[in-house]
Amino acid sequence: MKTNILVTSLFLLAGLFTSCQSEMDEAKGYGYLQLSSIDVNKGVETRADITESEAIAVDILDESNDVIQHADDWRNLNDVILPVATYTIKAYSADKNMETQGFDAQPYYAGQKDVAIEANKAKSVNITCKLAQTMVSVSCSETFKSTFAGYTCYIEGADALSIPFVEDEARAAYVKAGQPLTVKVDFGNGKSFSQEITSKAEAAYHYKVNLDITEGNAGFDISVDQTIHQYDVTVKVPTKQESTDMVTSDIKNDASKVWGQFAYLSGICNLAEVTSPVQFRYKKKADSEWTTVEAVQEDGTKNYSAKVTLLDFNTEYEYYILCGDKTGETCSFTTESYEEIPNLNFDTWTKVQKGLFTKRDCWFPNGDEANSYWATGNDGVVTLKSSNSIPVEDGRSGYSVQLSTISITMVGYAAGNIFIGEYNTNMSDPASSVSFGRPYSGARPVKLSGWYKYAPGAEMRTGATVPADRTLTSDECEIYIKLWSGETLIGEGSFVDNKNVSEYTKFECPIEYIDPTKRPTKITIVATSSRYGGEFEGTSVVGQLAEGSTLWVDDFELSYY
Known part of the structure; x- marks a missing residue:
């Protein structure tokens, strides 16, 4: 802004009017004051409510600072004759209050100058009024x-x-x-x-x-x-204001606190007396409304925490701790990203003719003719027998997976299986044919669920050695999930059953994280008709199982809170 200047021209003139001259000659101790004009400098910039017709009042003050002449409008102050003395001339905005402050206040202009009146002499003086x-x-x-x-x-x-x-x-x-x-x-x-x-x-x-x-x-x-x-x-x-009373813990780099759809907010309350419930407030950074949750105090400490759920994937949130009118610093975190696991509903399959002597249907649980994400042992089984891991339409939406345990030359038995990973047949070392897991950098799930039926085989095989600590009276199916960070297992969950389940039934498989401070780099999900069908000694299966055991699974789902 450029300062608005109002120029008040005050002229002391001698001999203004012939009729007054004789009066001055007689008085000898007086001079004349006349206000000639007031100009507004329009060549400067100011706020829009400054008008061209700025109303200027004038006061004439004597040496005792008493007002001896006043005019609300300088134009109404006519010729003034004053005794010889020094006077203060004040010009100021007539219709505004300088005490008003804020957006409704109007600009107030003021200026003053001292003028010495001399006998029988005329002087001129200019007073610059500026923003006060x-x-x-x-x-x-x-x-x-x-x-x-x-x-x-x-x-x-x-x-x-x-x-x-x-x-x-x-x-x-x-x-x-x-x-x-x-x-x-x-x-x-x-x-x-x-x-x-x-x-x-x-x-x-x-x-x-x-x-x-x-x-x-x-x-x-x-x-x-x-x-x-x-x-x-x-x-x-x-970006951060420190507080000695309330401390909001920064969790953005703590994997144990920040997950895909939930987070553990934490903070410290150092108040000598806590008179109000300690709480946390949080919101998406892009939102304006805060959500308040009660905090839970850790026994014997000043530490508080709260779990907040149903968060959005890959979203930045803000949060802070508060107690009464005391608040901690506002911190932020970003939830883990969602990564889709393909074909969890098992509706996508591809069939290829393969076999050593006889061509048979070899089923792959992917959209291409390979074990490109999900895999089965079909590629090895069809060398001698039909696929034992196949899609079926049996009452669920789309396809379900039917996994059957069969007898097979050379290895003895082959459990039906489907898993995330790779399968490459190695007849000299069958156990090495399977590699579990695919790269994964998404949010950590907390539960695997889905639908299953199970019919254990009629008779358990004899002579099997695994597991060594117990003898199975009925075959067991298993569905499990594992996550790794590098080569380190960080989380797993398993569902096992040995009962005959003839109708599709919901199963749930909670995931326990061995090390919640790490994020995964690899994931697998496995379903098998015989829990110990993958136990080998040399080229032979040595697990306890029953031929004919059949597991049906469909519509797997991962939960993230």
Whole structure:
């Protein structure tokens, strides 16, 4: 803003009128004062509510500072004859209140000059009226807006002055000069940041405050254009405000706290007396509304936590701890991303003719003619027998998987199986034909569920040695899931049954994480008609099982909270 200048031209003229000259000759101790004109400098920029017809009042004060002449409009103050003395001439906005502050305040202009009246002499004097208040406005950088959502900025001063600048407020406010000014940012969650921008606001100055961020300590930069008296103040608001009473734990890099659709919020309350329930508030960073949840205190500590669920995948959230009117720092985290496991409903299959002497149907549980994601042992079985892991239509939607345990030359038995991984037949070392797992970097599931039927074989085989600690009286089917980080197993869950289940029944397989601080790089899901059908000694299966055991599975689903 350029300072608006009102120029009041005050002229002391001798011999203004012939009729007055004789009076002055007689008095000898008097002079004449006449207000000739008031001009508005239109070549400068100001707020839009400044009009061309600015009303200017005039006071003439004697040496005792008493007003001896006044006019609400300078044009109504006609020729004035004054005794020889020194006078103060004050010109000021006639129809405005300089005490009003804020967006509704109007600019108030004032100026004054001392004039010495001499006998029988005329003098002229010009008084420059300038803005008697301070202007202040607030803007925010795009970085600030993207970092903080739902904030309100206040310009604070003396006598409880507090002017709110909501987000994207473009107007400037007028405030009284001479007072200290502070910018305060309220983040809407009980946390705020304050920074003094001047210890004494100067009249006719415009403080243009620009809010920005810094990862370090708070600070501000000031540049001044002395010609137009404009202060450009950049206030650097730290992204974190430290608190000694309430500490919000930063969980964004803690895999044990941040999952795909839930998170464990944590913090510390160091208040000497906790008079209100300790709580957490959280929201999506892009949202404005906060959700409040009760915190649970860890026995014997000042630590508090809360589990929040039904979060969205790959989404940034903000949160903080609070107790009464005390709040901890606002922190953020981003949930794990969702990665789709293909063909969990087992509706996609491809059939190829394969076999050593006789061509048979070899089924692959993928859209191509290979064990490209899901795999079975069919590729080895069809060398001598028909596929024992096949799609069937038996009452569920689309296809289900039928897995059967069969007898087979050379290895003795082959359990029906389907798994995430690779299968490459190795007749000299059958156990090495199977490689479990595929690369996976998605959110960690907490449960595998689906539908199954099971018919264990009529008679258990004899002479089997695995497991060695017990003798099975009925074959067992198994469905399990495992996750690894590198070569380290970090989570697993298993469902086992040995009963005859003739109707599709829901199964659930909770996943226990051995090391919740690591995120997975590999995953497998396995279903088999005989739990110990993959136990080999040399080239022979040595697991306890029953020929004819059959497992049907369909519509697997992973849960993430």
